[in-house]
Each structure stands twice: as C-alpha cells, then as structure tokens.
Amino acid sequence: MSYHSSRWWAYCLIFAFACQLLLLVLPGAALEFQGRHLAHAPEGARSERHVENETCTFRGDPYTVDEFTKKAAVECYMYTNGLREEYQKKVCYKTRYYPKICLNCTDTQNANEADCHLPDIDDENSPLFRAFRTKAIGRLWANCVREAIACCQYMRYAPRRTDGVYCNRTWDGLTCYEDTDANRNVSKVCPRVLYIYSKPHCEYYSTRWCHENGSWYRLMNQQRTFYTSCAPKPWVSGEYIGVYHYSIGLFTLSVLSLIPALVIFNWYKSLQVPRITIHKHLCFAVMMCGVMYIIDHSVFTLDDVKPTKYTKNLTHLNTWWCKLLSVLNRYFMVSQYTWMLCEGCYLHRLVALAFSKQMNLKFCYVFGWGLPAVLVTIYSSLRATQSDDRCWRNIVVYDYTFTGPILACLAVNIFFMVHVIYILVTKLRQRNVNDTENFRYSTQPCFWLKFLKRCANVIYCSSYPPRWLSG
Structure with a gap:
C-alpha cells in the first residue's frame, strides 16, 4: 500500500469521527408549548392612561x-x-372572591370559598402550587x-x-x-x-x-x-409515525447484526484476547442501547405521537417503571462511549507504546461499566428532586451530567487518533523501507477496525429520530 493510500484511509477515519461528533451535538429539544391562547394574550377593553410613579x-x-x-x-x-389531571378545567379566576383563585369549580359549579386562595408565589406548599x-x-x-x-x-x-x-x-x-x-x-x-x-x-x-x-x-x-x-410549527402527529417505524427498524437491524458477532466472539477460544474482549463489551453496550431505544420508541414515543383520543398518555403518567427504562437507556448510551474510549486507548497503546506492559482489563471494566453507573446515579438524583416529570424522557439541563463526559470521551479518542496518525506518518517517512512495510502491515488491521467501528457508529446514530420529536 502506497503512502498516498495510507493518507486516504487516514482522512476517511478523520471524516468518520467528525460525522459522529456532529451527530452527537446536533441541537434538539423536546418543546412543550402551552396550548391555550396561542394567538394573543386575552385582553379586555382598556384605556392607555397612566398616573406617573403611583x-x-x-x-x-x-x-x-x-x-x-x-x-x-x-x-x-x-x-x-x-395542572394536575384532577384540576383540569376546574379552576375559576373571575369569581366574587377575586383576586382569589378557586379550585374545584366549573362553569356550572359555583366556587366554594374554602377552595379559593390568594396567590402566594413564595409558598410552594400552598394548594395553588400543589395543583x-x-x-x-x-x-x-x-x-x-x-x-x-x-x-x-x-x-x-x-x-x-x-x-x-x-x-x-x-x-x-x-x-x-x-x-x-x-x-x-x-x-x-x-x-x-x-x-x-x-x-x-x-x-x-x-x-x-x-x-x-x-x-x-x-x-x-x-x-x-x-x-x-x-408556538412550534403545527404538524400532524400521524405523519411522523413512519419516522419512528423507520428508526425502530434500523435499531432492530443493528441489534440483530450484533447478536451473531457476540456469539462468535464468545464461541472461539482463539478470539479470547484483550483486544477482542474490549470490543466484545463495546458491542454488548451498543446492542443493549439499541434494545432500550426499541422499547422506548415502541411503548412511549409511538403513543405520544398518536392523536389525543387514541393515546394512553403514558409519558405524563410518570410511573416508576418508565423512569427505570429511561435510566437504563441513558446508562447503556453512556457505556457505548466509555467502552469506545477503552478500545481507543488500547489501540493507541499498541501503536504508540508498543513495548509497554499489557493494559490491565480490570481498569476497562471499572471505567466502561462503573463510570456510566455513577453518572446516571447523579442524573437520577437530580431528576428525582428537581425535575420529576415526563418519565425523565424530555431534555433538561441535567442531561449535561452524562453528555459532558460523552463529549470528553470523544475528544480523547480524537486525540488518540491524531497522535497515532502522526506516528504512522513519521514511520512511513523513514528510509528503511522494509521496517516501514512491516510496521504498516502490523498496524493496518488496528486502524481498519477503528475506522469501521466509527462508520458503524455514524450509521447507528443516523437511526435516531430528531430529538425535538422524541419525548
């Protein structure tokens, strides 16, 4: 393989990394808009006089x-x-008790003075706050x-x-x-x-x-x-159901492709080497993340995009099991990137520190599975105490608890890639052609594995629907 061809697949590797990073940081938000009075704030007939300073x-x-x-x-x-379900359409504002806000009343049911309360924005335990x-x-x-x-x-x-x-x-x-x-x-x-x-x-x-x-x-x-x-751009819920079916199909294809790979990795004893062991854990994390997303989209997202009269409103019920699914989803999502970093670190050592001591896989186990557990635990604590709604499926500021480390893992992996490319280019420019050829052939499989893995991640990320459509 010539020097120019070496540069070509190196550029491909850089392009794959850039695509993956771009897909991760693309903006998206689950936008919730207050559904009443979209056109204007309702107003009565008013004059425009003003008494200064009074x-x-x-x-x-x-x-x-x-x-x-x-x-x-x-x-x-x-x-x-x-408002909570029991107070929907059961709040009165313009009653004889004004400026009190009355709960448990309708157009046909007069307000009870005991259910009318002066608005107090400093009392978070007041009935109006709890509504x-x-x-x-x-x-x-x-x-x-x-x-x-x-x-x-x-x-x-x-x-x-x-x-x-x-x-x-x-x-x-x-x-x-x-x-x-x-x-x-x-x-x-x-x-x-x-x-x-x-x-x-x-x-x-x-x-x-x-x-x-x-x-x-x-x-x-x-x-x-x-x-x-x-208001967000109006859209018909049903027209996006096909997007989610497409997404579920891609996730399913990814999971089905990973199952035989894991079987092969575990079946043949000749493959029980550190490099394959790390890759095996990475494949398992990717597979489980796909499984979690299939369940999430099938149970919750498809229900959310149905017309109102057909939906079960599962996201707004905010049950414990839907929160658990959300936590597992995020756990395996983070574990993909921690194991990806473990693999990048291992391949970097093969090239940059060829004669160093073999990497201890116990560190990979702790980092690959332990760090995501810590991050998701912190995230769960914050959501439970600060933003306990919508089954924790909507995007909030606390998501940076795990998206920040994910970006850090990608940044470190990019550093490994650039450093290894620098080493390769340096070796290829040396005069000893035989040694150069041997070095190239010994490191080429590692780089193709890294390149193919990044391409797989780009394809995998493309199966995600737009975040603003998800819960």
Whole structure:
C-alpha cells in the first residue's frame, strides 16, 4: 500500500469521527408549548392612561401596585399550563372572591370559598402550587409574577421620555413592553412560562405594533400582543409515525447484526484476547442501547405521537417503571462511549507504546461499566428532586451530567487518533523501507477496525429520530 493510500484511509477515519461528533451535538429539544391562547394574550377593553410613579399599567389600564401584583399573579396562573389531571378545567379566576383563585369549580359549579386562595408565589406548599404537576411548573408561574413586579417597578421609576410620539410602557399579562417609538413593530422573546417542560433551543418572539399616533394595536377594541410565533410549527402527529417505524427498524437491524458477532466472539477460544474482549463489551453496550431505544420508541414515543383520543398518555403518567427504562437507556448510551474510549486507548497503546506492559482489563471494566453507573446515579438524583416529570424522557439541563463526559470521551479518542496518525506518518517517512512495510502491515488491521467501528457508529446514530420529536 502506497503512502498516498495510507493518507486516504487516514482522512476517511478523520471524516468518520467528525460525522459522529456532529451527530452527537446536533441541537434538539423536546418543546412543550402551552396550548391555550396561542394567538394573543386575552385582553379586555382598556384605556392607555397612566398616573406617573403611583400606578402600573396593565394592558393600558393603570392599577395601584397592590392591585397590579394581584392581577398579574392571577393572569400568570391562568396562562401556566401543567395542572394536575384532577384540576383540569376546574379552576375559576373571575369569581366574587377575586383576586382569589378557586379550585374545584366549573362553569356550572359555583366556587366554594374554602377552595379559593390568594396567590402566594413564595409558598410552594400552598394548594395553588400543589395543583401543578410539578414544583418546577409552579416556579414558572412564580417567575412570571416576579417579572410582572419588576416591570411595575420599571414603569414607576424609570425616567419617562419627553421627545416625540410613542406608546406607553405596559405589562400585557405575560411580557413587559417599554416605551416604544410610534409606527414600529416591537418583538420580545417569548416568555418562559409558555414552555413548561423544556426551554426551546431557538428563541421565539412575540410581537406588538405601535401605531403612528402613539397607541398600541387593537383588535375589536382590545390591545393585542401576538404570540402565534411562540408556538412550534403545527404538524400532524400521524405523519411522523413512519419516522419512528423507520428508526425502530434500523435499531432492530443493528441489534440483530450484533447478536451473531457476540456469539462468535464468545464461541472461539482463539478470539479470547484483550483486544477482542474490549470490543466484545463495546458491542454488548451498543446492542443493549439499541434494545432500550426499541422499547422506548415502541411503548412511549409511538403513543405520544398518536392523536389525543387514541393515546394512553403514558409519558405524563410518570410511573416508576418508565423512569427505570429511561435510566437504563441513558446508562447503556453512556457505556457505548466509555467502552469506545477503552478500545481507543488500547489501540493507541499498541501503536504508540508498543513495548509497554499489557493494559490491565480490570481498569476497562471499572471505567466502561462503573463510570456510566455513577453518572446516571447523579442524573437520577437530580431528576428525582428537581425535575420529576415526563418519565425523565424530555431534555433538561441535567442531561449535561452524562453528555459532558460523552463529549470528553470523544475528544480523547480524537486525540488518540491524531497522535497515532502522526506516528504512522513519521514511520512511513523513514528510509528503511522494509521496517516501514512491516510496521504498516502490523498496524493496518488496528486502524481498519477503528475506522469501521466509527462508520458503524455514524450509521447507528443516523437511526435516531430528531430529538425535538422524541419525548
């Protein structure tokens, strides 16, 4: 094999690594959007007068600070999705007990005063807080109220404009708008309270129009803020079922291909060598990860994308066994990369440290299976205490507990690859042709094994559906 052909398969190896790293870090998020009032924040007919330093404007109407705070708490609660099943459509806001929020009431069933509570964003044990599925959702409501209070402080104390025509500062129920030049369309980042489970990767914006006469846009005598763009692009659930069937098919093909490989590795005694032992554990980790994803997609994901009247709503039930499946899924996903690093380290030693002592496989066992267990245990503890919802299938910030080490494993493997390529190129440039040929033929199988493994991982990763479609 010539020097140029050696460079060719080295470049292929680098390309395979780059593809794998790209597939891992592609952004994706399981976006949850509050389903009510997508087009605008509902508003009554309001004037746009304002009493400086004494009141705060809520949709163009002035309120005292205390009235403003209570109204903001009620409105934020109204637009925070995520109530428990028993409170769905059983919360009343505009009753004779206002500004209290009443639970266990409907349009036909009057509110009981004992079930009506003043909104208190600092008491996470209050009935209003406990009415949400998780405390994390309740905190989104509390943060919405705090943003309204901060907006009120801005309206009271920020210096007022004295030049030109402009629309007055106001709180629209979800977002704070500053003094805005006339004849201008102003955009604001969509409020976090609309996304109750996970923040979207990309920022979405609400819009408000300020007319040339210095008044906010109205429709049917109501101020309007358009939140249509805050919603994800509408899609029909059923049209993506085929994507998941395709994904399940690829995972199944991968698992079925790995089974005979593992049988061969264990059957022949001549293959019971350290290099094959490490590769055997890697294949087992990849196979089990595929099995976990097949179960996850078959049981949960396909159920999630069904029309509402046909779904069993398994993800929202948040049972212990679905959390266990999620934990096992992540455990075997991490173990793929830890064993991949073990194999990369072993092959690196064969080339870079050819005369060093044989690697102790006990270290590989501890690192390959033990480290993922530690990482997943930490992740499980954080999810159980901080974000215990949706069977732990949605993407949250705590995922960095294991995605960070995964990226580190890939980075170290890339370092091993670059270092070995450097050694090979150095050897190939030496004058002793016979020694060079012997060295090339002795290391070529290791590199082809590494290259084929990376190609297999790229194909395997391509069977994953987009993360924003998964639970």
